[in-house]
Amino acid sequence: MCPKLKTGGNKLKEKLLNLGLNEEIYNEYRNDSEGHIGRVIAEYKGLYKIATEEDDILAKVSGKYIKGVVDTKDFPAVGDWVLVDRKSNKNGDGIISKVFPRKSVVSRKVAGKRLDTQIIASNIDYLFICMSANNDFNLRRLERYITIGWDSGAIPVIIITKIDLCENLANIKNEIESISYGIDILYVSALENEGIEKIDKYLFKGKTIGFIGSSGVGKSTLINLLLGENIQSVNNVRENDQRGRHTTTHRELFVIKEKGVIIDTPGMREIQLLDNINGINDSFSEIIALSKKCKFNDCKHNTEPGCAVREAIDSGNLTIDRLNSYNKLIREALYLEKKNSIKEKKVKRKQV
Numbered sequence: 001m002c003p004k005l006k007t008g009g010n011k012l013k014e015k016l017l018n019l020g021l022n023e024e025i026y027n028e029y030r031n032d033s034e035g036h037i038g039r040v041i042a043e044y045k046g047l048y049k050i051a052t053e054e055d056d057i058l059a060k061v062s063g064k065y066i067k068g069v070v071d072t073k074d075f076p077a078v079g080d081w082v083l084v085d086r087k088s089n090k091n092g093d094g095i096i097s098k099v100f101p102r103k104s105v106v107s108r109k110v111a112g113k114r115l116d117t118q119i120i121a122s123n124i125d126y127l128f129i130c131m132s133a134n135n136d137f138n139l140r141r142l143e144r145y146i147t148i149g150w151d152s153g154a155i156p157v158i159i160i161t162k163i164d165l166c167e168n169l170a171n172i173k174n175e176i177e178s179i180s181y182g183i184d185i186l187y188v189s190a191l192e193n194e195g196i197e198k199i200d201k202y203l204f205k206g207k208t209i210g211f212i213g214s215s216g217v218g219k220s221t222l223i224n225l226l227l228g229e230n231i232q233s234v235n236n237v238r239e240n241d242q243r244g245r246h247t248t249t250h251r252e253l254f255v256i257k258e259k260g261v262i263i264d265t266p267g268m269r270e271i272q273l274l275d276n277i278n279g280i281n282d283s284f285s286e287i288i289a290l291s292k293k294c295k296f297n298d299c300k301h302n303t304e305p306g307c308a309v310r311e312a313i314d315s316g317n318l319t320i321d322r323l324n325s326y327n328k329l330i331r332e333a334l335y336l337e338k339k340n341s342i343k344e345k346k347v348k349r350k351q352v
């Protein structure tokens with residue numbers, strides 16, 4: 001426990017420490033004279049469930065707060081620390097007046113043509129990117145998730161699930177290792193209780209783990225195992241029948257007593273990235289390192305002479321799929337960047 005987290009000589013309620021409150025956020029809160037601190041543990045269309053030092057209460061954002069909202073990402077999200085006007089539900093629903101600065105944010109672009117950002121979870125320490133070793137396995141999709149991970153400010157960890165269903169794990173291992181520089185990879189089977197103990201090294205009081213991945217990969221099953229009880233529903237329909245169905249329908253935060261916090265999320269169908277090139281560059285760090293060795297600074301790695309990227313492809317040290325994937329994600333990000341700058345100009349013009 002952090003001994004410095006005290007309120008006027010009284011130790012802060014153990015519950016907030018178990019929920020992941022740290023000194024940084026607590027100091028922010030202390031500067032606010034009005035209200036109580038709480039963490040958003042679930043969200044239901046405009047209504048938030050907040051864990052406070054006393055109760056779990058339902059709350060809405062204040063009218064004043066809504067006036068300051070520019071993008072959907074300005075609304076509270078699961079994982080956020082917020083300022084609410086009450087800490088028990090004795091007097092009805094609470095009012096949220098502030099979201100404390102987010103330490104990390106897992107987000108993507110809202111599916112479809114809109115430019116809005118959707119926050120998947122916030123204030124996460126480790127992002128568990130879950131992909132199953134059977135039919136969900138897709139290296140190009142994994143690259144997208146890794147990019148979201150590096151973008152978020154959390155530490156990405158790859159969790160390959162359902163290894164009991166995979167006949168050729170060695171192949172999968174080789175493929176993943178070729179694209180996941182500097183990322184821990186765990187291979188697990190919830191069904192056969194295999195590899196689960198390796199997750200222990202990420203479970204600490206005060207730390208938060210977020211789970212993301214496609215529907216049906218076994219996120220909630222794994223979470224139930226870690227919680228030691230069947231809190232989250234899982235899809236019990238046969239493997240082939242479950243396409244398109246989401247068992248988990250909303251994001252929710254759970255405390256594992258003395259061992260940290262876990263956020264479950266519904267499976268994602270589409271993973272559209274934001275316009276952040278940095279996350280892509282972090283995920284494709286070997287291509288960035290190679291391109292520094294190209295003869296021309298602005299090498300496009302097509303037919304230029306002295307191209308270190310092409311040389312790596314020719315010598316089998318880099319796959320063409322990997323380069324194509326990098327180019328595709330960069331093109332997407334640049335396109336979004338352009339659209340976003342047009343949108344910002346429009347907003348500014350309106351404000352003048």
Ligand SMILES: Nc1nc2c(ncn2[C@@H]2O[C@H](COP(=O)(O)OP(=O)(O)OP(=O)(O)O)[C@@H](O)[C@H]2O)c(=O)[nH]1
Nearest residue numbers: 190191216217218219220221234235246247248267
């Ligand atoms: N064979 C096998 N099946 C598993 C394993 N883990 C989970 N499953 C099964 O996979 C199905 C889906 O599991 P869920 O935990 O609901 O998946 P999810 O990722 O939470 O899915 P959404 O909530 O829709 O995003 C269930 O039928 C589980 O029993 C595993 O390690 N091996």
Ligand SMILES: [Mg+2]
Nearest residue numbers: 219220247248
């Ligand atoms: Mg689920």
Ligand SMILES: [Zn+2]
Nearest residue numbers: 294299301307
């Ligand atoms: Zn080049």
